[in-house]
Amino acid sequence: MLVENVMTPKDQLVIISPMETVREAIKLMKTHKVRSIIVDKNTEDGAYGLVTFKNILQSIVAEDGDIDLLNVYDIASTPAFSVSTKLDVTYAARMMVHNSIKRLLVLDNNELYGILTMTDIIGILMDSVE
Numbered sequence: 001m002l003v004e005n006v007m008t009p010k011d012q013l014v015i016i017s018p019m020e021t022v023r024e025a026i027k028l029m030k031t032h033k034v035r036s037i038i039v040d041k042n043t044e045d046g047a048y049g050l051v052t053f054k055n056i057l058q059s060i061v062a063e064d065g066d067i068d069l070l071n072v073y074d075i076a077s078t079p080a081f082s083v084s085t086k087l088d089v090t091y092a093a094r095m096m097v098h099n100s101i102k103r104l105l106v107l108d109n110n111e112l113y114g115i116l117t118m119t120d121i122i123g124i125l126m127d128s129v130e
Contacts (some may be wrong), residue, residue, distance in 0.1 A: 003092055004085035006124055007114035012044060015040050015112075018049065018073035025051050025072050036103055038112065039076040046075045048105055048112055049078030082107040083116065093121050 014028050014037040028037055038057040039049030051072055060067055082105040083092045092104055096118060106114040 001089050001124065002082075002085065003083055003087045003089055003106055003116055004113070006089050007116045007122050008120060010112050013038050013112075013115055016051070016072055018042055018071065018076065018078075020072050022067040022070045022072060022075060024054060026056060026067070029053075033078045038080075038105065038115070039072055039078060042073075043092075045109055045110065047079030048077035048082070048107065049073070050080040050103060050105065051076050052103070080105045084108055085113050089116075089121060089124070096121075110127070 014032045014034055016025055016028060016037050016039055018039050025037055029035070036050055036052040041048050042130055044046045049072075055077060056067075059070055063069055080103075081095070081099065081101055083095065085106055085108050096102065096104065102118045104116045105112060106116055
């Protein structure tokens with residue numbers, strides 16, 4: 001099965017500008033009930049990033065709780081790990097396990113198509129067991 005058949009498509013993702021504040025990122029995550037948000041690229045040939053609860057928690061600890069001093073680009077994992085839409089999900093899962101990551105951006109030609117999460121993969125496994 002290919003990544004494109006399992007991923008969460010771009011139109012269902014929350015995307016934020018790298019110049020937004022960390023406070024705004026938290027608001028978006030709360031509003032959309034998500035654990036991560038995509039950080040848009042700065043330029044056409046730039047890199048997409050990812051902000052997760054872990055990034056936010058690390059920044060709060062580092063800044064002694066003052067998140068108003070930070071922009072999203074300060075804490076984002078950029079470039080985010082990514083895979084192609086045409087990759088077999090098995091290889092994406094292997095990449096996640098070997099690198100201890102829960103999410104992969106799905107990119108082709110440096111354009112965002114979606115995100116693949118461990119939850120997406122486990123969902124496919126659970127469906128196959130029924």
